[in-house]
Amino acid sequence: MESTTMQQSSAPVITGRTMRYRPLNLARWVIWSITALLMIVMPLIFTGGFAVTLMSQMGIMIIFALSYNMLLGQTGMLSFGHAVYSGLGAFIAVHVLNMVGAGKVWLPVSMLPLVGGLAGAFFGVLFGYVTTKKSGTTFAMITMGIGEMVFASSLMFPDFFGGEGGISTNRVVGESFLGLTFGPGRQVYYLIAIWCFVSMVAMYAWTQTPLGRIANAVRDNPERVEFIGYNTQRVRYLVLILSAFFAGIAGALSAINFEIVSAENVSAVRSGGVLLAAFIGGAGVFFGPVIGAIVFTLFAVALSDLTKAWLLYLGLFFVMMVMFVPGGIASLLLMQLPLVAKKQFGRMLPSYAQGAVAGVILLAAAILSVELIYKVQVDSANGTVMSLFGIAFDAGTLTPWIVAAVLWAIGCFAWRWAGSKVRAQLDAIQAETGGLA
Amino acid sequence: MTVAALELSDVRKKFGQTEIIRGVTLTIGKGERHALIGPNGAGKSTTFNLISGRFAPTSGVVKLNGQSIAGLRPFEINRMGLSRSFQITNIFHRLSVFENLRCAVLWSLGYKYSFWHRLSALRDAKERADEVLELIGMQHRRNSQAGLLTYAEQRALEIGITIAGGADVILLDEPTAGMSRSESDHAVELIRKVTAGKTLVMVEHDMSVVFGLADRISVLVYGEVIATDTPEAIRNNRSVKEAYLGTTLDEHAEEGALG
Numbered sequence: 112m113e114s115t116t117m118q119q120s121s122a123p124v125i126t127g128r129t130m131r132y133r134p135l136n137l138a139r140w141v142i143w144s145i146t147a148l149l150m151i152v153m154p155l156i157f158t159g160g161f162a163v164t165l166m167s168q169m170g171i172m173i174i175f176a177l178s179y180n181m182l183l184g185q186t187g188m189l190s191f192g193h194a195v196y197s198g199l200g201a202f203i204a205v206h207v208l209n210m211v212g213a214g215k216v217w218l219p220v221s222m223l224p225l226v227g228g229l230a231g232a233f234f235g236v237l238f239g240y241v242t243t244k245k246s247g248t249t250f251a252m253i254t255m256g257i258g259e260m261v262f263a264s265s266l267m268f269p270d271f272f273g274g275e276g277g278i279s280t281n282r283v284v285g286e287s288f289l290g291l292t293f294g295p296g297r298q299v300y301y302l303i304a305i306w307c308f309v310s311m312v313a314m315y316a317w318t319q320t321p322l323g324r325i326a327n328a329v330r331d332n333p334e335r336v337e338f339i340g341y342n343t344q345r346v347r348y349l350v351l352i353l354s355a356f357f358a359g360i361a362g363a364l365s366a367i368n369f370e371i372v373s374a375e376n377v378s379a380v381r382s383g384g385v386l387l388a389a390f391i392g393g394a395g396v397f398f399g400p401v402i403g404a405i406v407f408t409l410f411a412v413a414l415s416d417l418t419k420a421w422l423l424y425l426g427l428f429f430v431m432m433v434m435f436v437p438g439g440i441a442s443l444l445l446m447q448l449p450l451v452a453k454k455q456f457g458r459m460l461p462s463y464a465q466g467a468v469a470g471v472i473l474l475a476a477a478i479l480s481v482e483l484i485y486k487v488q489v490d491s492a493n494g495t496v497m498s499l500f501g502i503a504f505d506a507g508t509l510t511p512w513i514v515a516a517v518l519w520a521i522g523c524f525a526w527r528w529a530g531s532k533v534r535a536q537l538d539a540i541q542a543e544t545g546g547l548a
Numbered sequence: 549m550t551v552a553a554l555e556l557s558d559v560r561k562k563f564g565q566t567e568i569i570r571g572v573t574l575t576i577g578k579g580e581r582h583a584l585i586g587p588n589g590a591g592k593s594t595t596f597n598l599i600s601g602r603f604a605p606t607s608g609v610v611k612l613n614g615q616s617i618a619g620l621r622p623f624e625i626n627r628m629g630l631s632r633s634f635q636i637t638n639i640f641h642r643l644s645v646f647e648n649l650r651c652a653v654l655w656s657l658g659y660k661y662s663f664w665h666r667l668s669a670l671r672d673a674k675e676r677a678d679e680v681l682e683l684i685g686m687q688h689r690r691n692s693q694a695g696l697l698t699y700a701e702q703r704a705l706e707i708g709i710t711i712a713g714g715a716d717v718i719l720l721d722e723p724t725a726g727m728s729r730s731e732s733d734h735a736v737e738l739i740r741k742v743t744a745g746k747t748l749v750m751v752e753h754d755m756s757v758v759f760g761l762a763d764r765i766s767v768l769v770y771g772e773v774i775a776t777d778t779p780e781a782i783r784n785n786r787s788v789k790e791a792y793l794g795t796t797l798d799e800h801a802e803e804g805a806l807g
Binding site for chain 2: 317338
């Protein structure tokens, strides 16, 4: 028996021909079960209307971001026009829903996302044929062009796109099935949750198929793929169609959720948003965009209620992530795994806690500065009196500005100090355990 | 006479106004181990690119097992049974060694662009990939990320990917470039092992490798084949000596014969 090396410790021992990744499969079952359980239980814990709305939007965004990552993270295709597929899927879905409402066609509302998905895939077949002829930067440029084209058409064809006002609809149509009308927000949430879960499983399963693996190969080295028998153009095209299918599902769900679809659904803002979400979460890992979608929705829905400067915060956060954590939040989590596996994670906690304190101080400094500037520059017509964290003060006086400066100074100092502590502790652990994988 | 594995007749390639390949004619029989040698810039790699479909020839005929392949795309030529390696290591960096090899066998096993098969259920793909893994002697690196391998290991993986699909004509572009003496001896053994029963065409600068492996040698100078013959005859060929390495060829050859 050969001695197993570090890398093999996670894989099972090879025992004859019926080799199975049992421990890995078990972990997968556990993770998927927990995910499903969370999706079921969350609205029972957070019963407020706002919480349910928030979670519904998270579910939609998770599907959208994962579908986007089939392109970006799995196949290495940077698209600037992914909202085209979710948006057009949403438009087709909203028209079909209105036809159902008018009694022209019969379709249960719960199956509408499938219509959206097929519509998305149809436009994937159509536009993807053009965009996937090229790869890399050229692909990115063409997707941007197609995105602008569709957005422009949305204002040129008001019959289909509804012009400025968009197309509105009513999701409570047809006879109720087992008492489900999809009128209440929570019923819509569970519809979204089911579609979200099924889509997540399907997109994960896709990564474990021959096409999914060859897509990874295309991402790593498209040229070589051509020399092992695969047409990279065909690979890109097929992945784009599949990705557009899931984007269409997300679009139809948003049509059901908001009961309105407008030009904004196909806009570059949406396309940019899904790119941010996938990147913030971590495009290199399957579950990265799930985290990204949750964070992005928190910014876009929860934070936008609290401050008008939410886009600025999102932008700052994105820049910070690109500069300091290019692998996304998922990569930060994965970095902890070897520590946990070696039972050393507890030793990191004190220095992590110090880092967290420093981070909170910096965050407070940033928020105070942004809100002060925002008040003075944009919102001064309403007076300079404002409140933050329940403390009222006057932006016209010097005191809050001094407080902000002091917070910045303390925060920066504390951050550097905590950073060196974290590094020292990591080095110490590595020296003791002989390096972490 | 049986059909040649690879047949080039009067193949030419122009980049702009410059003719890089100026009428290459070459016939390589089935099961032959053929080496392509020549000074830097002679057009050896370009010839490989023309055969494997990376570039289309400007004119001329390229036949693989009797079928014309000139102007076909790389994946079409690969599906007809020709596979090549690259001078600069060309692997899938973020995938594991095993996944690299499994990718390389998928097409030949007929899975094409399937997204309805589960990879882990494809026993034949797994077995073939593991077979190649064993052949290139990298079982201990099975789950390592390919980008983190040592140079010599990456070169071995490069050869593994090339042969995994079961092509019967193998083109190796400088398989031992940048290797130490012991590494390159190891590589020669590997090449001999994995190309058994197949047609091999290789570009190589290391004369001991060339004279150790090749049945026949072609000498390419300024885009033309100036001689094709057995190693023994090439060594004594006056025009090769003059045009190419002069006396150093002899020294290399003797070194090769000894080693």
